[in-house]
Amino acid sequence: MQLLLLTTMHLLQLLLLTSAVATTSAAAGLYPSSHDHDDERALVAFKAKISGHSGVLDSWNQSTSYCSWEGVTCGRRHPWRVVALNLSSQGLAGTISPAIGNLTFLRLLNLSYNSLHGEIPASIGSLRRLQRLYLVQNTLTGVIPGNISRCISLREIRIQHNIGLQGSIPAEIGNMPSLSVLQLSNNSITGTIPSSLTNLSRLTMLSLAANYLEGSIPAGIGNNPYLGFLQLSHNNLSGRLPPSLFNLSSLYIFYAAFNQLHGHLPSDLGKSLPRIQQFGIAGNRFTGALPPSLTNLSRLQLLDLGANNFTGVVPAELGRLQQLEMFALEENILEANNEEEWEFIDSLVNCSRLKELGIGSNKFSGKLPGLLVNLSTNLQLLQIANTNISGAIPPDIGNLEGLEMLDFGENLLTGVIPESIGKLTRLLVLGLNSNYLSRHLPSSIGNLSSLLQLYAGGNSLEGPIPPTIGNLSKLLGLDLSYNNLTGLIPNQIMELPSITMFLDLSNNMLEGPLPSEVGSLVHLEQLFLSRNKLSGEIPDTIGNCRVMEILSMDGNSFQGNIPATFKNMASLTVLNLTDNKLDGSIPGNLATLTNLQELYLGHNNLSGTIPELLFNSTSLLRLDLSYNSLQGEVPKGGVFKNLTGLSNVSNNALKSKTAPKKDLPPQFAKVELPIVPYNDILKGTDGFSEANVLGKGRYGTVYKGTLENQAIVVAVKGQDFRALVFEFMANGSLDRWIHSNLEGQNRQGALSLSQRLDIAVDIVDALDYLHNGCQPLIIHCDLNPSNILLNQDMRARVGDFGIARVLDEATTNIL
Ligand SMILES: *[C@@H]1O[C@H](CO)[C@@H](O)[C@H](O)[C@H]1NC(C)=O
Ligand SMILES: *[C@@H]1O[C@H](CO)[C@@H](O)[C@H](O)[C@H]1NC(C)=O
Ligand SMILES: *[C@@H]1O[C@H](CO)[C@@H](O)[C@H](O)[C@H]1NC(C)=O
Ligand SMILES: *[C@@H]1O[C@H](CO)[C@@H](O)[C@H](O)[C@H]1NC(C)=O
Ligand SMILES: *[C@@H]1O[C@H](CO)[C@@H](O)[C@H](O)[C@H]1NC(C)=O
Ligand SMILES: *[C@@H]1O[C@H](CO)[C@@H](O)[C@H](O)[C@H]1NC(C)=O
Ligand SMILES: *[C@@H]1O[C@H](CO)[C@@H](O)[C@H](O)[C@H]1NC(C)=O
Ligand SMILES: *[C@@H]1O[C@H](CO)[C@@H](O)[C@H](O)[C@H]1NC(C)=O
Ligand SMILES: *[C@@H]1O[C@H](CO)[C@@H](O)[C@H](O)[C@H]1NC(C)=O
Ligand SMILES: *[C@@H]1O[C@H](CO)[C@@H](O)[C@H](O)[C@H]1NC(C)=O
Numbered sequence: 171m172q173l174l175l176l177t178t179m180h181l182l183q184l185l186l187l188t189s190a191v192a193t194t195s196a197a198a199g200l201y202p203s204s205h206d207h208d209d210e211r212a213l214v215a216f217k218a219k220i221s222g223h224s225g226v227l228d229s230w231n232q233s234t235s236y237c238s239w240e241g242v243t244c245g246r247r248h249p250w251r252v253v254a255l256n257l258s259s260q261g262l263a264g265t266i267s268p269a270i271g272n273l274t275f276l277r278l279l280n281l282s283y284n285s286l287h288g289e290i291p292a293s294i295g296s297l298r299r300l301q302r303l304y305l306v307q308n309t310l311t312g313v314i315p316g317n318i319s320r321c322i323s324l325r326e327i328r329i330q331h332n333i334g335l336q337g338s339i340p341a342e343i344g345n346m347p348s349l350s351v352l353q354l355s356n357n358s359i360t361g362t363i364p365s366s367l368t369n370l371s372r373l374t375m376l377s378l379a380a381n382y383l384e385g386s387i388p389a390g391i392g393n394n395p396y397l398g399f400l401q402l403s404h405n406n407l408s409g410r411l412p413p414s415l416f417n418l419s420s421l422y423i424f425y426a427a428f429n430q431l432h433g434h435l436p437s438d439l440g441k442s443l444p445r446i447q448q449f450g451i452a453g454n455r456f457t458g459a460l461p462p463s464l465t466n467l468s469r470l471q472l473l474d475l476g477a478n479n480f481t482g483v484v485p486a487e488l489g490r491l492q493q494l495e496m497f498a499l500e501e502n503i504l505e506a507n508n509e510e511e512w513e514f515i516d517s518l519v520n521c522s523r524l525k526e527l528g529i530g531s532n533k534f535s536g537k538l539p540g541l542l543v544n545l546s547t548n549l550q551l552l553q554i555a556n557t558n559i560s561g562a563i564p565p566d567i568g569n570l571e572g573l574e575m576l577d578f579g580e581n582l583l584t585g586v587i588p589e590s591i592g593k594l595t596r597l598l599v600l601g602l603n604s605n606y607l608s609r610h611l612p613s614s615i616g617n618l619s620s621l622l623q624l625y626a627g628g629n630s631l632e633g634p635i636p637p638t639i640g641n642l643s644k645l646l647g648l649d650l651s652y653n654n655l656t657g658l659i660p661n662q663i664m665e666l667p668s669i670t671m672f673l674d675l676s677n678n679m680l681e682g683p684l685p686s687e688v689g690s691l692v693h694l695e696q697l698f699l700s701r702n703k704l705s706g707e708i709p710d711t712i713g714n715c716r717v718m719e720i721l722s723m724d725g726n727s728f729q730g731n732i733p734a735t736f737k738n739m740a741s742l743t744v745l746n747l748t749d750n751k752l753d754g755s756i757p758g759n760l761a762t763l764t765n766l767q768e769l770y771l772g773h774n775n776l777s778g779t780i781p782e783l784l785f786n787s788t789s790l791l792r793l794d795l796s797y798n799s800l801q802g803e804v805p806k807g808g809v810f811k812n813l814t815g816l817s818n819v820s821n822n823a824l825k826s827k828t829a830p831k832k833d834l835p836p837q838f839a840k841v842e843l844p845i846v847p848y849n850d851i852l853k854g855t856d857g858f859s860e861a862n863v864l865g866k867g868r869y870g871t872v873y874k875g876t877l878e879n880q881a882i883v884v885a886v887k888g889q890d891f892r893a894l895v896f897e898f899m900a901n902g903s904l905d906r907w908i909h910s911n912l913e914g915q916n917r918q919g920a921l922s923l924s925q926r927l928d929i930a931v932d933i934v935d936a937l938d939y940l941h942n943g944c945q946p947l948i949i950h951c952d953l954n955p956s957n958i959l960l961n962q963d964m965r966a967r968v969g970d971f972g973i974a975r976v977l978d979e980a981t982t983n984i985l
């Protein structure tokens with residue numbers, strides 16, 4: 171019996187044990203402690219603050235226990251305690267409930283890539299077990315709570331890309347013994363980098379890029395023995411790189427680009443930073459030489475020193491950098507004047523991984539090194555623009571077959587564009603503009619089947635445009651302007667379906683008609699054909715270019731009518747047909763172009779009346795109809811109402827309703843006066859403020875104003891939307907210099923004899939011009955000291971033509 175009893179007890183015990191093992195969670199579920207309910211309540215409270223989600227929180231309901239709710243993980247040792255809340259990329263909106271602080275067993279909180287707004291609750295400080303906090307890319311605002319430093323287990327804080335996150339980095343963060351990752355980039359954090367961060371003895375990654383941090387990089391930064399990744403770019407940091415930085419033997423990535431840092435690079439750079447792979451300090455104010463020792467940084471993959479003020483020559487032994495992939499020195503003051511100083515290019519030939527080489531905008535001169543063509547075939551980007559390099563493009567440039575971008579623009583290159591360029595079939599952008607390249611554009615250019623943009627303007631290219639250019643089926647923009655290209659415009663250009671950005675063939679010697687295929691350029695936004703020798707009629711098909719915004723055909727010999735189909739180019743904002751041989755009348759339907767802001771039709775043979783409709787246009791800001799044979803009256807409405815309208819109308823029989831009620835003599839129209847936008851005047855006179863009133867008269871009020879960023883002081887005579895802008899007469903009227911004023915106040919001061927003489931000569935000059943020099947002649951009728959104005963230099967101007975007489979031809983004869 172005893173045995174049996176024992177056995178039964180034993181069995182029972184065993185059974186109980188087994189079931190306990192098998193149903194741990196169920197058993198615990200039956201008897202959850204009060205804290206467990208806390209976790210469920212906290213989750214429910216968390217959910218209550220979430221306004222939008224992609225269904226993930228629907229599973230958070232009473233049909234299952236909260237430990238199986240989506241994104242919730244409970245512990246193994248504490249089965250009813252939530253240890254992870256992972257709800258990244260779930261479309262969550264709303265705010266983070268302070269109840270999160272009740273999930274005291276939480277080790278991971280990942281709410282990244284949602285649309286959560288509001289602040290990070292300070293209650294987060296209660297999460298003493300939290301190891302990883304991920305709140306990447308939300309729209310959180312407010313400050314980082316200092317309380318976060320109470321999360322003593324935190325290893326990773328990743329709160330980058332919450333643009334509204336402000337305030338400074340809490341200095342308390344420096345007291346977090348476990349912190350290894352602090353990633354706060356792309357926020358709006360201000361203040362300085364707390365020096366306490368240099369106490370984080372486990373820190374491996376610190377990224378504070380793209381904030382508004384100022385002050386200097388903490389001097390003790392080198393105290394963080396494990397710091398490997400330091401990213402401080404795009405802030406307002408100033409001062410020098412702290413010497414201790416160069417003690418960071420674990421540093422493999424360092425960026426501090428686009429700050430206000432200055433100083434030199436240490437000459438023993440090559441001895442420090444033994445692990446460095448990426449070093450980027452572009453866009454600062456660094457000066458001094460590039461230390462030759464940098465060629466000892468054997469793991470270097472990327473060196474970006476662009477947009478600084480580095481001087482001297484480029485170290486010759488760059489070829490030792492076997493891992494080098496990107497090398498950028500653009501926009502410095504570096505030099506290379508002879509073969510020895512150009513050696514670095516020869517040396518770079520050994521860097522077989524080199525993908526990007528940018529050295530443009532420096533003081534390089536001498537001949538373009540021919541060895542360039544032996545650079546790695548992995549090279550994708552080669553930028554040597556805007557230097558004083560001369561010589562020819564090496565004939566074997568086609569060897570660099572990996573190139574996607576080649577920019578030789580703005581140099582002093584001579585010779586031809588090598589035929590081998592056609593081998594660069596991966597090329598996306600080719601810049602050869604503003605050099606002295608001559609001879610023909612090689613027909614092999616048509617082999618560049620990937621090309622998106624081709625810039626060859628501003629050279630001395632001659633001969634015809636090769637028709638093969640029509641093979642560039644991906645081309646978006648083409649600039650061949652300012653060359654000596656001759657012959658016809660090949661139809662093939664017009665058949666490039668992809669060309670959308672611009673086609674610039676202006677300032678060449680192209681002749682013949684504009685091919686009617688121009689109508690195939692249905693996606694083109696800008697077409698420049700100005701100043702060629704094109705002739706014939708403008709094809710009607712041009713109206714098919716429906717998205718055209720700027721069309722310049724001025725300075726050719728186009729003849730015939732302006733096609734009525736222009737009205738189909740609904741996006742047109744600028745149309746320049748000046749200086750052609752167009753005749754016929756102006757199509758009235760041009761006025762239906764509701765985006766047209768600038769219309770230049772001057773110097774043609776246009777006749778008929780100006781379509782009234784044109785002046786009812788609400789978009790036109792500038793209009794030039796000068797030098798045609800137009801007739802009729804210039805309406806007062808539309809473009810003539812606004813100051814910005816350039817009503818440079820001068821036509822033989824054109825009448826104007828505005829005073830003087832006479833034919834506008836051509837002599838007046840020839841004077842090209844600058845047009846000042848109304849807004850500039852508004853700004854310059856503080857909105858025509860009373861404080862700026864210089865005087866009031868019958869024809870409006872005169873204000874003092876400044877133009878072009880305070881550089882020019884002017885007097886503005888204005889009424890409604892019309893205003894005349896005059897030179898500002900700093901010394902007022904002559905009156906004030908020779909008489910006491912009415913209130914008996916003293917005169918301005920005494921005029922010296924030579925000043926009086928100068929003033930008299932200036933007045934006589936002005937009168938001589940009015941009476942003898944200008945056509946028709948003008949009689950001032952009110953010449954007295956109050957109408958003689960003196961400028962800054964005490965030179966006199968005759969003003970106030972309010973009652974002046976303009977005498978016509980007949981009257982002149984009588985005189
Ligand atoms: C969080 O915990 C506090 C203190 O234990 C309690 O008063 C509060 O009700 C809890 N909040 C939620 C939503 O559970
Ligand atoms: C409750 O959650 C379960 C999954 O846990 C889900 O299948 C069910 O549709 C949810 N109920 C509601 C009403 O959303
Ligand atoms: C959290 O969720 C994301 C996305 O579902 C996943 O990639 C990640 O591994 C999860 N983290 C953990 C610790 O389970
Ligand atoms: C957090 O979520 C992001 C996005 O899903 C994921 O890439 C990352 O691995 C997650 N981190 C952790 C620790 O779960
Ligand atoms: C800061 O964290 C502590 C817990 O460590 C908590 O008691 C306190 O309420 C928190 N402060 C705020 C403002 O929530
Ligand atoms: C972060 O900022 C950098 C620098 O301004 C920028 O290049 C990057 O695109 C930003 N990242 C995101 C995700 O906006
Ligand atoms: C670093 O920590 C030590 C010891 O806790 C402290 O005395 C010192 O002030 C801290 N340094 C900074 C810069 O916060
Ligand atoms: C470089 O030096 C010139 C002349 O001193 C200065 O005008 C310029 O702002 C400097 N550029 C940078 C990036 O510091
Ligand atoms: C174009 O050719 C003319 C005469 O052939 C020459 O005078 C002129 O300098 C050339 N222009 C350019 C940009 O090469
Ligand atoms: C229009 O063409 C004329 C004549 O070629 C030129 O002087 C003027 O600059 C052009 N205006 C614009 C806005 O293109």
Ligand SMILES: *[C@@H]1O[C@H](CO)[C@@H](O)[C@H](O)[C@H]1NC(C)=O
Binds near residue numbers: 782783786807
């Ligand atoms: C132009 O506008 C005026 C009034 O603003 C109107 O009387 C006239 O009929 C309009 N002209 C045309 C051709 O629409």
Ligand SMILES: *[C@@H]1O[C@H](CO)[C@@H](O)[C@H](O)[C@H]1NC(C)=O
Binds near residue numbers: 789808
């Ligand atoms: C005249 O200028 C005003 C103010 O800049 C502008 O709103 C209006 O459209 C312009 N009218 C014409 C016909 O250009």
